Amino acid sequence: MKAAKSRHRATTRIATSHNKAAMLLASRYLLLCIFAAFFLFPIVFMVVSSLKPDDQLLRDTSSLRAFIPYGDISLDNYKGVFDRVPAGRFILNSIAISSLTVGLGLIVNSMAGFALSRVRFRGQKVLLSLIIATLILPLEAIAIPLLMVVTELPAISVGDGLEITRGWLNTYHVQILPFVANALSIFLFAQYFGSIPKELDEAALIDGASWFQIYRKVAIPLSGPAFATVAILTFLPIWNGYLWPLLVVQQEDIRPVMLGVAYFFQLNVAWGEIMAYLTLITIPVLLMFLAFQRAFIESVASSGVKG
Amino acid sequence: MAEISFEEINKVYPNGFQAIHNLSLDIADKEFLVLVGPSGCGKSTALRMIAGLEEITSGKLRIGDRVVNDVEPKQRDIAMVFQNYALYPHMTVEQNIGFSLRLSKVPKAEIKDRVAEAARILELTEQLDKRPNQLSGGQRQRVAMGRAIVREPSAFLMDEPLSNLDAKLRVQMRAEIARLQHDLEVTTVYVTHDQVEAMTMGDRVAVLKDGYLQQVDTPQNLYDRPENVFVAAFIGSPSMNLFEGRIDGSAVWIGDHQIGLPHVVFDRRPGLQDYDGLSVIVGVRPEDLEDAALVPDAEATVSSTVNLVEALGSEIIVHFNLSAAPVDAGDPDAVEEISADANAVGRFDPRSRAAVDQPIDIAVEVASLHFFDMETRLSIWD
Ligand SMILES: Nc1ncnc2c1ncn2[C@@H]1O[C@H](COP(=O)(O)OP(=O)(O)OP(=O)(O)O)[C@@H](O)[C@H]1O
Ligand SMILES: [Mg+2]
Secondary structure, three states, X not given: OHHXXXXXXXXXXXXXXXXXXXXXXXXXXXHHHHHHHHHHHHHHHHHHHOOOOHHHHHHHOOOHHHHOOOXXXXXXXXXXXXXXXXXXXXXXXXXXXXXXXXXXHHHHHHHHHHHHHHOOOOOHHHHHHHHHHHHHOOHHHHHHHHHHHHHHOEEEEEEOEEEEEEOOOOOOHHHHHHHOOOHHHHHHHHHHHHOOOHHHHHHHHHHOOOHHHHHHHHHOOOOHHHHHHHHHHXXXXXXXXXXHHHHHOOOHHHOOHHHHHHHOOOOOOOHHHHHHHHHHHHHHHHHHHHHHHHHHHHHHHHHOOOO | OOOEEEEEEEXXXXXXXXXXXXXXXXXXXXXXXXXXXXOOOOHHHHHHHHHOOOOOOEEEEEEOOEEOOOOOHHHOOEEEEOOOOOOOOOOOHHHHHXXXXXXXXXXXXXXXXXXXXXXXXXXXXXXXXXXXXXXXXXXXXXXXXXHHHOOOOOEXXXXXXXXXXOHHHHHHHHHHHHHHHHHHOOEEEEEEOOHHHHHHHOOEEEEEEOOEEEEEEOHHHHHHOOOEHHXXXXXXXXXXEEEEEEEEOOEEEEOOEEEEOOHHXXXXXXXXXXXXXXXXXXXXXXXXXXXXXXXXXOOEEEEEEEEEEEEOOOOEEEEEOXXXXXXXXXXXXXXXXXXXXXXXXXXXXXXXXXXXOOEEEEEEOHHHOEEEEOOOOEEOOO
């Protein structure tokens, strides 16, 4: 009898502590939801607005209805987008430019970072500091000098036979090459490679690996997180780039997506179409994020560098 | 197969620190040589110079009949086992073991066979598909060994390969590595700071201190005929007891204790006669001391009081204090072994009744006393 009673009391105690834990969990989720909503609202607003005609869109902005898809919902704005802007072309351009910049950047910067983390030479620290120092210069500060440089650079063009011309304006590579080498990426790679135990290098050296093979077969496979981080960090500014393409690209068929936004502010401003266009150009970024986020988590989980 | 020889090798690190002084050492083909010494004495540095991971400041290093000072690690035909194993975390056991073969473009089928053979020898066959982080410490150690043996190199270099294992596994792997080396007949240089490993595994043992080679010899000779105070104290556990003493005719004074020296002592060490009236360092191993109550016909006894008794079953370790000035051998590890207010240790038969704070008479095996010069700290022999 007594035993049963105390057992009963024990279970209630467990139950209450259980409740407490559940409450804690619930409140934590609530907080996370609020944060998520905070970041999601602008995107929801964008997507929802892209489905509404302009007059309803403008009316709804004064209330929470701005976030609700209702009323005169249609894909008309999306049709309008393609009438105003060669959106497909721009998106393809941007995908090509961004992924080439990121891809080349991963190769070049990881090699530079590897060298800086491994090869000991006089002035190595100074060199790394100089590279880091360039981080404080924003693009706006160097855009004009850079523009003057690229207008002078020689290029090979295929006309009637090969000829050497001057200036890189109005090309794809002028939108890519200046941004391949990236100080932040080099720094991140150097840091990450630096954290790989040097015994692994030594073991590989003795196993007969060259430095390039150590980079290729030991350092890279262990650095998934660094590659994912750098990919995300370098993709965004290129995708979002506006100033540089504005300076170097006049020809319409090689323009990136951000220059397209300006098209909607000529003549009459069409808000619904802007939202539709923005929705279209945001989707590749989200996809990119999802792809690398998974790679990021997987590489962290499977690397087991601690061994 | 190869012999390895150091010829007056010096190593000065870029910061100016000289880690190896004038090291000359010949390691024979198929020999198991152990490099032993306290932490920081330069063992790893010496080993890494053989591997080619550390530049040689001066002197000549030969592997086989080649001077390899400027030869890349991969061209030296050596394999190395690291203290923390340095397994590639992203590769399976099979890939880890086969990595060097893949790099040297050995045909796939042959790689598979050789990896399988190495795995069989090391009992890793079941683990071939696992990653290093899914293995136990002992298994990782074996993979590291596998990576070395699969290449059939002309020499193995091992830097404290057992120090990350627990005591029991260490004893087991100690035997396995020794057996493997014996079967494979590959010249091996094995670094450890554990003198038990050194004594049990090495064909010969080289004792280093502060970058200077102290003595190279078989384990038994190091124990019986140490060349100086440091080697005497370093080899053997617990360490040799060392005191200042004075030779007085055919006796030696250790503090207040007088011990008569029979002829055998002077026969073995003729040089000792020149020290009549002079100070010497006297050494006596703990195993050459015994509870006098158990030695009816003891040649010499000293009296003391017991400070501490450690019963180990097969023997008891008794700490006591002799009224004599102890000598520091310069072995940083030796200090910990002895309890605070004792200056001597004996290994007694478990039948001894030694008890803490009780007076005790201790029998000394006089013929086994060691004598060293006070200044040079070298053994007094001829
Ligand atoms: N890169 C370096 N630069 C300067 N001094 C070094 C360097 N590496 C080692 N030393 C010094 O050289 C000496 C010998 O080092 P080493 O690593 O060979 O010692 P060890 O005998 O292997 O010691 P342990 O048992 O602790 O591994 C030490 O005093 C160490 O501080
Ligand atoms: Mg070491």
